[in-house]
Amino acid sequence: MLHTLSRIALAGVVSMAVSTANAAPExxxxxxxxxxxxxxxxxxxxxxxxxxxxxxxxxxxxxxxxxxxxxxxxxxxxxxxxxxxxxxxxxxxxxxxxxxxxxxxxxxxMEAREDWWFPEYMKEKCPGLPDWKALKKCGAAFATPDTAPKGRYLGGPSTWGGYDEERVEALGLPFEVIHAGTDAAMFAELKSAYERKAPIILWIYTPHWAPIKYKGEFVEFPAYEAACYEDPAWGVNKEMKYDCAKPRxxxxxxxxxxxxxxxxxxxxxxxxxxxxxxxxxxxxxxxxxxxxxxxxxxxxxxxxxxxxxxxxxxx
Structure with a gap:
């Protein structure tokens, strides 16, 4: 009798466990x-x-x-x-x-940061980095035949937003924003440039493997505040918004x-x-x-x- 009751009790426990594990979704x-x-x-x-x-x-x-x-x-x-x-x-x-x-x-x-990033070797070609003001003097160091004499900034796909065109205009940077077609294409271009030590500055974000694999730095723009995106009078350009870093x-x-x-x-x-x-x-x-x-x-x-x-x- 005790063995029978034990088997019944065990069966009930197993049945409940199976029922819980396989509970029907709502x-x-x-x-x-x-x-x-x-x-x-x-x-x-x-x-x-x-x-x-x-x-x-x-x-x-x-x-x-x-x-x-x-x-x-x-x-x-x-x-x-x-x-x-x-x-x-x-x-x-x-x-x-x-x-x-x-x-x-x-x-x-996860905590996000995404902004302009450059390989460490670009400091030799653009002294003063990571301060954003250095970019005002050395856009040509980042130029390509399609953008010269302006520098080329490789932005993320246009669907990502980010206000990079507005940032370039508001801060008076001699750069043209070129959007990558895909996330994969953007990082493929970084890999190619880094291996050749070719000029590149682009949108990098974390969490991601790129800042772990490649040695470089984010550009230090004026620190983001909500007013930067809302009030033209805020910041270094008193007539335009987005004259700051992207938020974190x-x-x-x-x-x-x-x-x-x-x-x-x-x-x-x-x-x-x-x-x-x-x-x-x-x-x-x-x-x-x-x-x-x-x-x-x-x-x-x-x-x-x-x-x-x-x-x-x-x-």
């Missing part, structure tokens, strides 16, 4: 995660997606314009934006939150405001999701340098780091 509709056009965001999207799948949710990945994606989120056509950088999208995020259709669910744990700050996670009600468990997973700059930079290097697929790198991280993400999944 809705079978797909949670739509945005895919933007840089490696780190693609990794964040797929890591989040893999964890949600482990928790039983249906996941769909949707390519989306970085700044325009909030309109789709506001209507529920998109569910999750895993990386919203305070450096370039804070205004767009705040505006979306004010409509009531989008919710900022907190920091991803958290990388936020944003969701459709109806997510908590429709998928409460998934909502909690997204809120709990945390990463760090170093880990993301290392994962991005596996994609961009070693040539591994984003999906494979994300799945490998999820497989090997269950103790990290498992607490995010509430029973």
């Amino acid at each position: 809705s079978k509709d797909p949670i739509k995660i945005t895919l933007n056009d840089w490696t780190g965001e693609l990794l964040s999207a797929h890591i989040m997606g893999e964890i949600l799948k482990k928790a039983g949710y249906n996941v769909e990945y949707v390519p989306a314009d970085y700044l325009a994606q909030f309109s789709g989120m506001g209507t529920g056509d998109l569910t999750v934006a895993p990386e919203v950088w305070a450096t370039t999208a804070q205004e767009a995020l705040d505006a979306a939150v004010k409509t009531g259709g989008v919710e900022n669910v907190g920091s991803s744990g 700050g958290p990388i936020w996670k944003a969701v459709w405001s109806g997510m908590q009600k429709k998928w409460p468990g998934a909502y909690e997973i997204i809120k709990e999701y945390k990463f760090d700059n170093q880990t993301m930079g290392e994962l991005a290097a596996r994609v961009d340098i070693e040539g591994q697929k984003v999906e494979d790198v994300a799945a490998d991280w999820v497989s090997k780091n269950e103790p990290t993400w498992k607490p995010w999944v509430k029973p």
Whole structure:
């Protein structure tokens, strides 16, 4: 009798455990995660997606314009934006939150910096760097046949925003802004220039592998303040905005405001999701340098780091 009762009790425990592990999601509709056009965001999207799948949710990945994606989120056509950088999208995020259709669910744990960056060897050709004023005198050191006598600044894809054209004009820099077609193309050009010690100055961001792999510095522009982007009278140019560095700050996670009600468990997973700059930079290097697929790198991280993400999944 005791053995029988023990077997019944054990069966009940196993049954409850299986039931909890395979609990049906609150809705079978797909949670739509945005895919933007840089490696780190693609990794964040797929890591989040893999964890949600482990928790039983249906996941769909949707390519989306970085700044325009909030309109789709506001209507529920998109569910999750895993990386919203305070450096370039804070205004767009705040505006979306004010409509009531989008919710900022907190920091991803990563801290963003993105601005003009140059290899260390360019200091010989442009004395005075990293002070931005040095650029006013040595634009020609960064020139290409297409931009000479002006210097060439390689910006990110135009969808990233960033106000680089406005910054050049406001600070009177003798540079022409050329936008890379893709994130991958931008860093391929950096690799080529660095190996040849050719002139280059470009948009670099962290978290990323580039500032780890290559020796260089960010240009030190006048420190960002909100007034720089709002009040022309602020700063060195009293008639124009954007005469300062880009802002720094958290990388936020944003969701459709109806997510908590429709998928409460998934909502909690997204809120709990945390990463760090170093880990993301290392994962991005596996994609961009070693040539591994984003999906494979994300799945490998999820497989090997269950103790990290498992607490995010509430029973």
